[in-house]
Amino acid sequence: MEKEILENGLNQNRRKFLSKVGLGIGSLALGSLLIPDLFKGNAGLDEEAMMAALPHFAPKAKRIIYLFQNGAPSQLESFDYKPLLNTYMGQELPESIRKGQRLTGMTSGQSSFPLVGSYFGFQQYGEAKAWISDIFPHTAKIVDDICIIKSMHTEAINHDPALTFFQTGAQVGNRPSMGSWLSYGLGSENNNLPAFCVLLSRGKGNGQGVYSKLWTNGFLDSVHQGVQFSASEDPVLYLGDPKGMSRQDRRKMLDQIASLNQMNYENFGDPEINAKIQQYEMAFRMQTAVPEVTDISKEPDSIIKLYGPDCLIPGTYAANCLLARKLSENGVRFVQLYHQGWDQHGNLPNEMANQAKDVDQASAALITDLKQRGLLDETLVIWGGEFGRTNYCQGKILADNYGRDHHPRAFSIWMAGGGVKPGIVHGETDDFGYNITEDPVHIHDFQATILHLAGIDHEKMVYKHLGRRYRLTDVSGKVVKQILV
Structure with missing residues (x-):
């Protein structure tokens, strides 16, 4: 994953970048090196990057x-x-x-x-x-x-x-x-x-x-x-998991499904494949x-x-x-x-x-x-x-x-x-x-x-x-x- 980001990081806007690497401190540091304006407001950003700059100002309602x-x-x-x-x-x-x-x-x-x-x-x-x-x-x-x-x-x-x-x-x-x-x-x-x-x-x-x-x-x-x-x-x-399936078994199954979905994404580039991976992961955490x-x-x-x-x-x-x-x-x-x-x-x-x-x-x-x-x-x-x-x-x-x-x-x-x-x-x-x-x-x-x-x-x-x-x-x-x- 990091290799992919290093190769393509300069073409990534904030939203796409953070959706791939998460919000860990290491990822944020890497992001700031690859994309210098990652945390510098809206200057120089195109329309899609403007969306990634959200929120546009300090929110009153979180x-x-x-x-x-x-x-x-x-x-x-x-x-x-x-x-x-x-x-x-x-x-x-x-x-x-x-x-x-x-x-x-x-x-x-x-x-x-x-x-x-x-x-x-x-x-x-x-x-x-x-x-x-x-x-x-x-x-x-x-x-x-x-x-x-x-x-x-x-x-x-x-x-x-x-x-x-x-x-x-x-x-x-x-x-x-x-x-x-x-x-x-x-x-x-x-x-x-x-x-x-x-x-x-x-x-x-x-x-x-x-x-x-x-x-x-x-x-x-x-x-x-x-x-x-x-x-x-x-x-x-x-x-919930089916009867007889442990949390460890569920984790292994999701990892295998994610691997297959990632292969499909590399072949077809359909963003819904990534969305499916994220949904499986969210369901697991939920x-x-x-x-x-x-x-x-x-x-x-x-x-x-x-x-x-x-x-x-x-x-x-x-x-x-x-x-x-x-x-x-x-x-x-x-x-x-x-x-x-x-x-x-x-x-x-x-x-x-x-x-x-x-x-x-x-x-x-x-x-x-x-x-x-x-x-x-x-x-x-x-x-x-x-x-x-x-x-x-x-x-x-x-x-x-x-x-x-x-x-x-x-x-x-x-x-x-x-x-x-x-x-x-x-x-x-x-x-x-x-x-x-x-x-x-x-x-x-x-x-x-x-x-x-x-x-x-x-x-x-x-x-x-x-x-x-x-x-x-x-x-x-x-x-x-x-x-x-």
Whole structure:
């Protein structure tokens, strides 16, 4: 290996070089001799080498935990209080407010669009006097630790393209997910765990599907695909050895497979062969690391009480929040949690109350837990769905039973830690909760801001594929500097 590097080292950029020799002190010293500008910033580097220079600047967020509420929770029952809707209950949404906005097929045939106010009460909390729904009492307690963004907007109006847009920066598939981009750019802090992990949970409400394309590596090397954890006895499927195979036998087998794969790589030069070698090696190291990080038996009673009793049930949202903390503190760069059940086209008061009960305590516990461990300042936590909900009722209004359709024009999320200003509310909507009136934040602005917090200039994080240069934010996106510390 060293002979190969000595022969070709001058043609290697930082990323390729370090991927071959690892990060040992001897390798770093050798690298500095072969490539003089290896550790000298971006001067003189071409586009590919610019990628290898990541991070572009000192990151505020070393790790990210994304609590995705799949199905789109209503902002009007959570963080965007609009008492005018209760005052005008049942009255028609003015055309001057709707302005001919595109509708979904579920309400395009309605003859009227009656306004409907929230069934739940709201109270103000924290120094910012942020309005929080009564169904999120635990979130209300941490309001001074979070930044609520009320002015998110997107072009996508249906679940699959909207969810894909948030995760990959495009409404169509086969683009690398956000976690894959971060894995590619920054790698993992722990060589025994993947840089990108995925956790799934299901609530009691109407669910929308999640698919592996949401955590795909796309056109990046397959080592950057998200690793899905399950609620079974084996958190990562097919990781264990067959009965009768010792660890030494597994090691010998992997060495033989690596040797054969290396021969194939020398013959064909396919980078996926190297990726396969790396995946085998990662799986071998994970055999020890995963059981340790998923074991919650050593967590004190105070932590179990903080997250709630559901955290003892594998696969629940609470259990996944606790696991997300453990993965993050063990060096996993990006933990993506999906919680299904937020698609309330009908029976919203009952379903959303149950959904909020599922996630409220554990979400707040994650922030509290990270904070008391001194990890919140360097861990970015995100909570939110793929779009919002309409201010008018889908179907007929019943006082305690109504539904809301998809609304991409204005919705709310919250962020915490990792360089985000705590205790603020960013953006505003009109009195009807329909249009943004202050500080709009587009999906690509949101993604650019996340990358910025991770130390990445989103315009420089580029990958050339099939003759085109791709990036997570496509051809747009601005960092939302107002929410940064």
